[in-house]
Amino acid sequence: MQITVVGSGYVGLVSGACFADVGHSVTCVDLDEAKVAALSAGHVPFYEPGLEPMVAKNIKAGRLSFSADMTQPVANADAVLIAVGTPTRRGDGRAELAYVHAAARAVAKHVRNFTVVITKSTVPVGTGDQVEDMIRQTNPAADIAVVSNPEFLRQGNAIEDFRHPDRIIVGINEARARPVIKQLYHPIIAGRNLLIFTSRRSAELTKYAANAFLAMKVSFINEIADLCENTGADVRDVALGLGLDPRIGPKFLVPGPGYGGSCFPKDTMALAQTGRDNASPLKLVESTIAVNEHRKQAMAQRIIELCGGDVDGKKIAVLGLAFKPNTDDLREASSIAIINALQLAGAKIAAFDPQGTTPATTILRDVEYCDDPYAVAVDAECLVLVTEWDIFGSLEFKRLHKLMATPRIVDLRNMFDRAELESLGFQYRGIGLPQRAPQMMVGLAE
Structure with a gap:
């Protein structure tokens, strides 16, 4: 053809x-x-x-x-x-x-x-x-x-x-x-x-409905993660139990700093507006948007809290800028809102992303861009994982500990092993985890 x-x-x-x-x-x-x-x-x-x-x-x-x-x-x-x-x-x-x-x-x-x-x-x-x-x-x-x-x-x-x-x-x-x-x-x-x-109209609406539903799952598990932290539950266990239900499924039940990218933000807003234009307000979609916007600001506050409530003049190292791994797209990325909020609080930002640095230079100002994850950590008061690139799964934490001014990690993707980091002397905070590391991990029976 x-x-x-x-x-x-x-x-x-x-x-x-x-x-x-x-x-x-x-x-x-x-x-x-x-x-x-x-x-x-x-x-x-x-x-x-x-x-x-x-x-x-x-x-x-x-x-x-x-x-x-x-x-x-x-x-x-x-x-x-x-x-x-x-x-x-x-x-x-x-x-x-x-x-x-x-x-x-x-x-x-x-x-x-x-x-x-x-x-x-x-x-x-x-x-x-x-x-x-x-x-x-x-x-x-x-x-x-x-x-x-x-x-x-x-x-x-x-x-x-x-x-x-x-x-x-x-x-x-x-x-x-x-x-x-x-x-x-x-x-x-x-x-x-x-x-x-x-029908043509059904196809058009299907696309928006699909993206809005997935965005809603993201916002839902993020709110559940907050509840887990405040009740001593572990969001990883909760998400596992939810995801094994075939009516729900495991995809998009991974807590994090909020959704971004070229689709979810604009499509949820457009669908919400379509609902208003057609006298069918979509309250769940509108709430999803509001939860997501609040989420990004809350993640910045989480970093500030781990730094003792004050980041003025302190260097914060950011790992990952793109809204997800394997792309260089920063549209509506959580990293932007988080970095802007930290800078507003007086923090100095250093960042590394395997693909997102070039587009980031047109969006973010006064950021030190580094060539590898170790350079970004030098003299940092806190290391923040925003995007879960595979390369970050093989970091040498003993080396990072020596490079940082204060060994703190905020893991916004629950990518790292909390017990390992705490044994090395890091202050660690993940997403939806109990304040103290559990004595026994719950999972599938052998």
Whole structure:
């Protein structure tokens, strides 16, 4: 198939590269000519494991190309994917649809034959109707079917998610789009019954509902973690007991400093606003947002408390800046709110992240960026783990103890062994753990 992807950001580039890798001919269109030139040379502007070699491989094979002009790519396409950004609109929390609307109008000008226009961007309910109306108004002769096909890609695991999805949601209002979608995904589904066809509006809402529900699980376990600390329970045991219930499941029941990233914050806000706009207020979603915002500030206060209630003039070492491991994305990352709060309290911040340093320099000010986790710890009054990169699992704590001014660790991911650290002389504080280390660990029976 001939596929054109409008937008070469995270979703667009991952989708384009993966479709090319299974044999389709893909052109990714982007208005940024410098970006197009870099991508054409095989340089990916963000970190996603395995993506850069996949892009280079498919460029070399002739299946993937990039262009700043959509004229021929759209005219020749069997399917056009709109994969532009939908950031939160300032002031009201709604999704900003200007880029989607602009893409729809531009696509309309160049459509020649029957084309399935697929909205990959995360958009509010009813956006597909708007896209179809705009295309028909711009080009009444356009022979198109507009489809909603939301992505469910986890940053850091996007290629695996794309190649081995647990479901593919496709919202269609015209039956003739169905065979095109089946042909598009045939190399991926390989006979499995993964295609779920719904109405277009149902598909749009499914994406938002899924992300809001996962965000709600995160906020729920974070509140349970606080209750565990105040009652002497261990959140790890509680989460285990919850997660083994098949009606609940273990995923996203890991306490931490609050969710961030490109999806959960903006999607929960957009869904909450959609509820208000349609006289169906979503109180659980609104509470999830509020809990998450409070969580980030509470984590900064936790660090200050371990430092004796005062961090003015003290060096705090931060391990991890990206909102999750295996990405360089700092959008709405907990590290930003935590560092800002600590700086407001007078702390001096040093930080290390395996991939997130470069984007961090455009967001955070007056931070000392270090090249490794040991350099960041020199003369620090407290070491704070924010992002659970694998590299932090092999730290030499005896070495860290010697480097730090005061051996304190705030582990916001419960990644480290509390008993080991306390035996080495560290003051340790995790998430949702009893104040004193338990004498017996509870777990699965042998």
